[in-house]
Amino acid sequence: MRRLIEAGKDPIEERNREQQGASIAAATLTFEMAARELHEELKPGWKNAKHAAQWISTFETYVFPKIGAKKLDAVTPADCADVLRPIWLDKTETASRTRQRMHAVMQWAWAHGHITVNPVSVVDHILPKQNAQKSINRRCPGATYRRSSRRVLPTTSKATAPAPPCC
Structure with a gap:
C-alpha cells in the first residue's frame, strides 16, 4: 500500500x-x-x-x-x-x-x-443426507459389516451374537 x-x-x-x-x-x-x-x-x-x-x-x-x-x-x-x-x-x-x-x-x-x-x-x-454405511454382503442385504485388516467381521461388539437370519 x-x-x-x-x-x-x-x-x-x-x-x-x-x-x-x-x-x-x-x-x-x-x-x-x-x-x-x-x-x-x-x-x-x-x-x-x-x-x-x-x-x-x-x-x-x-x-x-x-x-x-x-x-x-x-x-x-x-x-x-x-x-x-x-x-x-x-x-x-x-x-x-x-x-x-x-x-x-x-x-x-x-x-x-x-x-x-x-x-x-x-x-x-440442499441435498438429502447420504447413507453412511451400505451393506457389502449381496446374499444378505440386511447384514452390515465393517472391514478389519484382512477379514470381514460383523459390526456387533459381542462375539457370541447370532448371524443374521438370511446367512
Whole structure:
C-alpha cells in the first residue's frame, strides 16, 4: 500500500480496479475452462496417469453437460446440487468425489480472484443426507459389516451374537 501511495496512486481505486478486473476475468472463464486449467496444473503432482484420467472423466460425465458452459461467477449452489442430485443417493462415492473435485475447481477460481464465494461449500444443505454405511454382503442385504485388516467381521461388539437370519 505504501508503494501505491509513494507512486501517487489511490489504494482504494487500485483495489477497485483489481476487483473489476477479476470480475471481467470471471465473466469470460467458464467452469469447464477452469476445470481443465486446474487439471493441467495438478496433473504433474499425481503419480498415477489413471487418476488424472479419472479426475477429468468425472467432470466430462457428470458436470460439463450441466454447468460446463456456465461462467464461473454465474454458478450457484442450486446448479451444483442439480449436478449431484442424480447420483447423490445411488452412487455415493462418485457423488462425493465429484463434489470434492467441483469444490477444488471453485477454490482454485477463488484463489485466482475469479470468484468471491464458493457455491459448492453449501451444497450439503440442499441435498438429502447420504447413507453412511451400505451393506457389502449381496446374499444378505440386511447384514452390515465393517472391514478389519484382512477379514470381514460383523459390526456387533459381542462375539457370541447370532448371524443374521438370511446367512
